[in-house]
Amino acid sequence: MGEELKDKLLLKREEGWKNVDEKQNQDIMKLSEEYMTFLNNSKTERDFIKSAKKLADENGYTDIINKTELKAGDKVYFINREKSMYLAIIGENDIQENGMQIIGSHIDSPRLDLKPNPLSEEGGMAYFKTHYYGGIKKYQWTTIPLSLHGVVVKTNGEKVEISLGESEKDPIFTITDLLPHLAQEQMEKKLKDGIEGEDLKLLIGSIPANDDKAQEKVKLNILKLLNEKYGITEADFMSAELELVPAFNARSLGFDQSMVAAYGQDDKVCAYTSLSAMMSLEKVKNTAICILSDKEEIGSMGNTGMESHMFDFFISEILNKLGINKPNLLDKVFCFSKMLSSDVDAGYDPIYAAVSDNLNAGYLGRGITLNKYTGARGKSGASDANAEYVAWVRNILEKNNIKYQITELGKVDIGGGGTIAYILANKGTDVIDCGVPVLSMHSPYEVTSKYDIYSAYQTYSAFWKE
Ligand code: MN
Ligand code: MN
Numbered sequence: 425m426g427e428e429l430k431d432k433l434l435l436k437r438e439e440g441w442k443n444v445d446e447k448q449n450q451d452i453m454k455l456s457e458e459y460m461t462f463l464n465n466s467k468t469e470r471d472f473i474k475s476a477k478k479l480a481d482e483n484g485y486t487d488i489i490n491k492t493e494l495k496a497g498d499k500v501y502f503i504n505r506e507k508s509m510y511l512a513i514i515g516e517n518d519i520q521e522n523g524m525q526i527i528g529s530h531i532d533s534p535r536l537d538l539k540p541n542p543l544s545e546e547g548g549m550a551y552f553k554t555h556y557y558g559g560i561k562k563y564q565w566t567t568i569p570l571s572l573h574g575v576v577v578k579t580n581g582e583k584v585e586i587s588l589g590e591s592e593k594d595p596i597f598t599i600t601d602l603l604p605h606l607a608q609e610q611m612e613k614k615l616k617d618g619i620e621g622e623d624l625k626l627l628i629g630s631i632p633a634n635d636d637k638a639q640e641k642v643k644l645n646i647l648k649l650l651n652e653k654y655g656i657t658e659a660d661f662m663s664a665e666l667e668l669v670p671a672f673n674a675r676s677l678g679f680d681q682s683m684v685a686a687y688g689q690d691d692k693v694c695a696y697t698s699l700s701a702m703m704s705l706e707k708v709k710n711t712a713i714c715i716l717s718d719k720e721e722i723g724s725m726g727n728t729g730m731e732s733h734m735f736d737f738f739i740s741e742i743l744n745k746l747g748i749n750k751p752n753l754l755d756k757v758f759c760f761s762k763m764l765s766s767d768v769d770a771g772y773d774p775i776y777a778a779v780s781d782n783l784n785a786g787y788l789g790r791g792i793t794l795n796k797y798t799g800a801r802g803k804s805g806a807s808d809a810n811a812e813y814v815a816w817v818r819n820i821l822e823k824n825n826i827k828y829q830i831t832e833l834g835k836v837d838i839g840g841g842g843t844i845a846y847i848l849a850n851k852g853t854d855v856i857d858c859g860v861p862v863l864s865m866h867s868p869y870e871v872t873s874k875y876d877i878y879s880a881y882q883t884y885s886a887f888w889k890e
Contacts, residue, residue, distance in 0.1 A: 440791050440827045440875040441682070452878040456684055459696050459877060460674035463686050464590075467669045468573045469507045469718045469728075471587075472531040472692065476509055476699055476716060477501075483703045485511060488738070494745040497707055502738045507532075507728040508718040510738045511702055513888075515711035520748060523760030524739075526713040526853065527702075527884050528730070528844055529695040529767060530720030533688035534558030534866045536565060536624060536668040538574075542661055545643035550629040552597075554668060555621070558721030562619040564867050569596040569671035570626065576656050576664040584654045589671040596671045597626045626668060670868040682789070682874055689870040691720065693877060694766035694859045701884035711742070712888040720767075720844055730844040759852035762813070764887055765845035766880070769793040770833050771861035771871070779839070784832040786861035788873040791827030792883045794818075795857035798833055800840025807846035809856035817856055817887075824886040826879055831861075858883065 444452065466472040480501050488500040494514050501511040508531070515522070536554040544551050556562065571589025578584070589596040601619070602610055610618055632641030633648060650656055674686030684693075695716050702714045719729030727734060736754060743749035743757070772785035786793035796814060799806030814830075821828045833841050849855040860880050863871035 439789050441789055452874050455878050455881055456874040460684060462696050463674045463692055467688055468667050469531045471573060473503060473506055473509050477503060479703060480511060488741055491745055493747060494742060504734045505728050509716045510735060511714040512742060513705055513708050513712045515708045517709050519711050519757055522710045523757055524711045524713050525888055526715060526761055526763040527698040527766050528715035528717060528763060529698055530691045530717045530844060531695045532718050532721050533690055534560045534721055538666040540662050543643055543658055545640040548630060548642060549627060550642040550646045551625040552628055554624045554626060556624060559866055562621060562624060565624060566599045566601040566619060568868055569598060570668045571596060571671040572666055572668055574666035576660050578660055584656060597628055599624055599626055677871060684872050684874060685869050687868055689862055689872050690768045690865050693768060693872055694880060697877060697880040698766050698884045701881050705888055708888055717844055724844055724847060730847045761853040763848050763853050763855040764858040765843050765855050766859050767843040767857055768859045768862045769795060769831055770865060771863045773863050779834045781832060781835045786829055786831040788861055789875045790829050791876060791879040792858060793829050793831045793861050795831055798842050798857060801837060805842055807849035807855055810854060813854040814856060820886050820890050821883060826882045826886060
């Protein structure tokens, strides 16, 4: 009787791996391999968009700019300034009455950007000065190999692409730290002050130019090398976007290889799984939209972030090219739409258990996590998903046998966070956060479970097929 009641009434919380059969295990491992390969080529938003465009082109998607009209089954995308992308499959149902089914992730990750005047020389060493992007623990970014990615645009419009430090043949860069022998004072500081933002200076060279009259000979020699290789001068850094990311690759983690360790899994794990779920879709009932957004880590501002009108423009173009657009239709379509804000969640870390409410934490290996709300303190800044919508999403997961957990980001009043959920919710769309739990989030080497990566893929497929 007790067992029967328990089975009927209690919420089951169990490891996903428990019921994985041989075939499913192969699918889980295969997806993770593909994910890791994709990640290694897509560490920055510009690199991610390149990889995503290639995948979309191979799967029959067309740039919406090249289409004059659209019909059910058409697959289109729009790339916004090489840094964000929206994809769509036009649904069979009337978009005016049924809205869209949107999955939105972000492809920017915390990192170090070069300052606009980056190049300096001190004590016979040349450095690039940096400005960190997003919420990082600064001490984690010293003494690791870093690679340089991005573009330098000259005043004549010529764009020079730089990617250095990924190939074994390339040099890498690093930020030095003080030896323990002389770090007595540093070690007394608070962790957040141990490494100052201004001290995140990238070591880039040490050979002086062969010129007795020149000041800053090492800096001059670096400029000479950069000019020979890329045709750029010091002034060209003013119109550049150069990013430093960890030079190491995504790897399987653990004796059982159950996890993935990689840079930038927030939020490329959700971006990749949603993109790849979309690639396997053919016909959909309601128009399916995949958002790969930029600038989430700094508040989604700017014209490549989700706060901009670029996404509205894309949906308006769909309505125009379906030949149905009229005043206020865009607003109506948003109000009738549903969205999964696919962003990562804080995974429960037993070493730091004190920050989690273990009844409401996201555990690695127990499947996709739903966050009804995020925010801080008294849910401040949260988009709180409506119970009716949460039930609708639960129903999809349960009928497709997908393991899920509903979670909060840490204990009450411990901290907080947010995603792009509120932006679409403010347009009237039903939204819930739905992603993969991560350990060491925002660090150079984040950890996820392969089981959860697979369940994210299953969730996003099932959502669009609903
Ligand atoms: Mn995120
Ligand atoms: Mn983040």
